[in-house]
Amino acid sequence: MTDVVDRLIDALNNHDLDAVMRCYRPDAVATWPDMEACNPQEISSYCTQTWEAFPNLHFTPWEKTACGDAIATEMVVCGTQTGSWLLVGGEVLEATGRSVSARCSCFWNVADDLIASQRFYYDQLQIYAQLGMRLPCVFDPSG
Numbered sequence: 271m272t273d274v275v276d277r278l279i280d281a282l283n284n285h286d287l288d289a290v291m292r293c294y295r296p297d298a299v300a301t302w303p304d305m306e307a308c309n310p311q312e313i314s315s316y317c318t319q320t321w322e323a324f325p326n327l328h329f330t331p332w333e334k335t336a337c338g339d340a341i342a343t344e345m346v347v348c349g350t351q352t353g354s355w356l357l358v359g360g361e362v363l364e365a366t367g368r369s370v371s372a373r374c375s376c377f378w379n380v381a382d383d384l385i386a387s388q389r390f391y392y393d394q395l396q397i398y399a400q401l402g403m404r405l406p407c408v409f410d411p412s413g
Contacts, residue, residue: 272334274293275293275334275341278293279343283328285327287317290317291310291314295381295382298384298385298387300316300390301388303392304394320355322353322354323353323354323355323365324349324353325349327348327349329347329374330345331344339386342375343377344374344375345373346371347372350368350370351369351370358394363401363403366401368401370397370401371400372400374390376388376390376391
């Protein structure tokens, strides 16, 4: 059952969109901290946009655990932002040339040896800080 996750990670590391998409069911839902993709076109678009922003993006799995149809993986993701990156809220961060490295976790549910759902977590603040971004510190005393 974990074979599909291994295939997905290999395809992501090779930036092979066709191979990535062959890992998902047609009705798969994938979530990341910055968006939810509810169809294959949205998953494909997210991968393409991310690879354009980070053309050397690479995942290194540390741990993988499976129970029933659920798989959990802890990984490190590394890459250099040499392209435009769409941020939460619709803003675009132009290429910074900075490298990022962050621990991440992904949880998959598998059906018929394909990914039915994916929940991917990483610390956005850590990534933003490594890219040189600073969040506005605004305090609203009215709550």
